[in-house]
Amino acid sequence: MSYEFDFSFLNEYLPELWHGIWLTIGMTFVSIVPGFALGTGCAIGRLYGPPWVQRIVTIYVEGIRNTPLIIQVFWLFFGLAVLQVRVGPFPAAVIALVINVGAYTAEIMRAGFMSIPKGQLEAAACLALKPSQSLWSVQLPQAVERVYPALVSQFVLMMLATSIMSQISAEELTGVAYMIQSFTFRGFEVYLVIAVIYFVMACLLRLTLLGVAQVSFPRKRRLGTPL
Amino acid sequence: MNAATKISTATASATETQIMTRSDTPLVRFQGVRKSFGELEVLKGIDLEVVSGEVVALIGRSGSGKSTALRCVNGLERINAGALTVCGRELHSGKVDLRDLRQDVGIVFQSYNLFPHLTVEQNVTLAPRKVHKIGAAEARDLADTVLAQVGLSDKAKNYPEQLSGGQQQRVAIARSLAMRPKLILFDEVTSALDPELTGEVLRVIEKLAAGGMTMMLVTHEMAFARSVADQVVFMHQGRIWESGKGDMLDKPQTPELRQFVGNGL
Numbered sequence: 001m002s003y004e005f006d007f008s009f010l011n012e013y014l015p016e017l018w019h020g021i022w023l024t025i026g027m028t029f030v031s032i033v034p035g036f037a038l039g040t041g042c043a044i045g046r047l048y049g050p051p052w053v054q055r056i057v058t059i060y061v062e063g064i065r066n067t068p069l070i071i072q073v074f075w076l077f078f079g080l081a082v083l084q085v086r087v088g089p090f091p092a093a094v095i096a097l098v099i100n101v102g103a104y105t106a107e108i109m110r111a112g113f114m115s116i117p118k119g120q121l122e123a124a125a126c127l128a129l130k131p132s133q134s135l136w137s138v139q140l141p142q143a144v145e146r147v148y149p150a151l152v153s154q155f156v157l158m159m160l161a162t163s164i165m166s167q168i169s170a171e172e173l174t175g176v177a178y179m180i181q182s183f184t185f186r187g188f189e190v191y192l193v194i195a196v197i198y199f200v201m202a203c204l205l206r207l208t209l210l211g212v213a214q215v216s217f218p219r220k221r222r223l224g225t226p227l
Numbered sequence: 228m229n230a231a232t233k234i235s236t237a238t239a240s241a242t243e244t245q246i247m248t249r250s251d252t253p254l255v256r257f258q259g260v261r262k263s264f265g266e267l268e269v270l271k272g273i274d275l276e277v278v279s280g281e282v283v284a285l286i287g288r289s290g291s292g293k294s295t296a297l298r299c300v301n302g303l304e305r306i307n308a309g310a311l312t313v314c315g316r317e318l319h320s321g322k323v324d325l326r327d328l329r330q331d332v333g334i335v336f337q338s339y340n341l342f343p344h345l346t347v348e349q350n351v352t353l354a355p356r357k358v359h360k361i362g363a364a365e366a367r368d369l370a371d372t373v374l375a376q377v378g379l380s381d382k383a384k385n386y387p388e389q390l391s392g393g394q395q396q397r398v399a400i401a402r403s404l405a406m407r408p409k410l411i412l413f414d415e416v417t418s419a420l421d422p423e424l425t426g427e428v429l430r431v432i433e434k435l436a437a438g439g440m441t442m443m444l445v446t447h448e449m450a451f452a453r454s455v456a457d458q459v460v461f462m463h464q465g466r467i468w469e470s471g472k473g474d475m476l477d478k479p480q481t482p483e484l485r486q487f488v489g490n491g492l
C-alpha cells in the first residue's frame with residue numbers, strides 16, 4: 001500500500017492559509033489583554049470584594065470552567081442574535097474567548113495573590129499605602145510573576161482553542177483547513193501542515209510572552225531566581 | 228501586681244525628671260489599655276507613657292503581650308478598653324484614620340517584610356512616592372539620605388534577596404525612616420539574625436536613638452535594652468510587672484523579673 005503525498009494545495013491556497021493564520025493570531029492577541037484584565041479583576045473581586053461581588057464572580061468562574069467552550073461560543077453568538085445585537089463572527093469569537101480565558105485567569109491570579117506572604121500586606125498597610133496602592137504596587141507585580149508560567153500555558157491553550165471558531169464562521173486557520181480539505185480531498189496532508197503551523201505559532205506565542213516577562217520583571221531578568 | 232505598682236511609683240520620679248528635660252505631652256500614652264483575642268485577654272490594663280525622644284524597651288517572656296502592645300500603637304490591633312493616645316490621636320475613639328496615623332508611626336518587623344520584587348531604593352521610596360507624592364529626583368535624594376543612615380548607600384540598586392539578613396533589616400529600618408515618622412516601633416528586629424548581624428542592626432538603632440528618634444522596641448537583647456533604653460518595661464502575663472531605667476535589670480524587684488533576667492543573660 002503506497003500513498004502519494006501531495007502538498008500542491010499549499011501553493012494554490014496560500015492566500016487563504018495566510019488569512020486563516022492572521023485571523024487566529026489576531027483573535028489570540030486581541031483576547032489576551034482584556035482576558036487578563038478581566039481575570040485579574042475577578043480574582044481581586046473574589047478575594048477582597050463585598051460578598052455579593054464574591055458570589056457573582058464565583059458563579060461566573062465556575063460556570064465557565066465547567067462548560068465546553070464551544071457551547072459558550074454558540075450561546076453567546078445566538079444569544080446576541082436573539083437580543084438583536086449584530087456582531088460579526090470575529091468580534092463574537094473575541095468576546096467568547098475573553099469571557100472564557102478570564103474565568104481561568106481569575107483562578108490562576110487568585111492563587112498568585114494568595115501566595116503572597118501576609119507580612120507583605122501588613123508592611124504595605126503600615127507604610128500608609130492605600131489598599132489600592134498596595135494592590136497595584138506590591139501585590140499585583142508579585143502575583144503575576146509567581147503565576148506567569150501558568151498564565152502562559154493558559155494563553156497558549158486559548159490560542160489552540162480558537163480552532164473551534166469556524167463553527168460560527170470565523171474563518172480562522174482550522175476553518176481554512178477544512179475548506180481546503182473539502183476541495184482537494186487531501187485531508188492528511190492539510191491537517192499535517194496545519195498542525196505544524198499551530199505548533200510554530202504556539203512556540204512563537206510562548207517566546208513573545210517570555211519576552212514580555214523579560215521586560216516586565218526586571219528582578220527576574222537580572223537575577224533569574226523565582227520570587 | 229503589688230510589687231509592680233510599687234516599682235512604678237518608685238521610678239516615677241526618675242521618669243518625671245526625664246519628661247521635664249525632654250518634652251511636654253507624651254507621644255504615646257496607654258491608660259488602662261486592655262486587649263483580648265476572643266476569650267484570651269492578652270493586655271490586662273497597660274499604663275505607659277512615651278515622650279518625644281525617648282527609647283522604650285519592652286521585655287518579657289514569650290506570650291506576655293509585648294508584640295500586641297506594640298501593634299496597638301499603630302492600629303494593627305484595636306484595643307478593647309482603656310485609652311490609647313498616639314501622636315495626638317485617640318485610638319480608643321475608633322475614629323482615627325489609620326493611614327494618617329501610620330505616616331507618623333513606623334514599624335519594623337522581625338521578618339523584615341521587604342518587597343522582594345523591588346530594589347532597595349524602590350523599597351525605600353515606594354511609600355514616600357505614593358503617599359507623600361514626592362517626585363523622582365526627591366525620591367533619589369531621600370533614598371540616599373536614609374540608606375546612608377543605615378550604612379547601605381552602595382546597595383541601592385540591589386534586590387533584597389541579594390542582601391544578608393542584617394542588611395535586609397537595615398533596609399527595612401531605612402524604609403521606615405523614609406516616611407519621616409515621629410515614632411518607630413521595632414518588634415524583635417534582631418531575633419532572626421546571628422550575633423554578628425544582630426550587632427550591625429543594633430548599632431543602627433543606637434545611632435537613631437542618639438539622634439533623638441522616639442522608639443518603642445520589643446527586644447530580647449538585655450544588654451542593649453540596658454544601655455540604650457531610657458525606660459525598660461518588663462511585661463508579664465499581660466501586665467507591666469516592672470519598669471524603670473536600664474539599671475533596673477541589675478536589681479530586679481520581683482521574682483518574675485529576677486528569673487527572666489537570670490535566664491535571659
Ligand SMILES: Nc1ncnc2c1ncn2[C@@H]1O[C@H](COP(=O)(O)OP(=O)(O)OP(=O)(O)O)[C@@H](O)[C@H]1O
Nearest residue numbers: 264267269287288289290291292293294295296415
Ligand atoms: N491575632 C491573634 N489572635 C489570637 N491570639 C493572638 C493573636 N496575636 C497574639 N495572640 C496571643 O496573644 C498572646 C500574646 O501574644 P504576643 O504576640 O503579644 O506575645 P509576645 O510577648 O510578643 O511574645 P513573643 O516574645 O513570643 O513574640 C499569645 O498568647 C498569643 O498567642
Ligand SMILES: [Mg+2]
Nearest residue numbers: 293294295415
Ligand atoms: Mg512578639
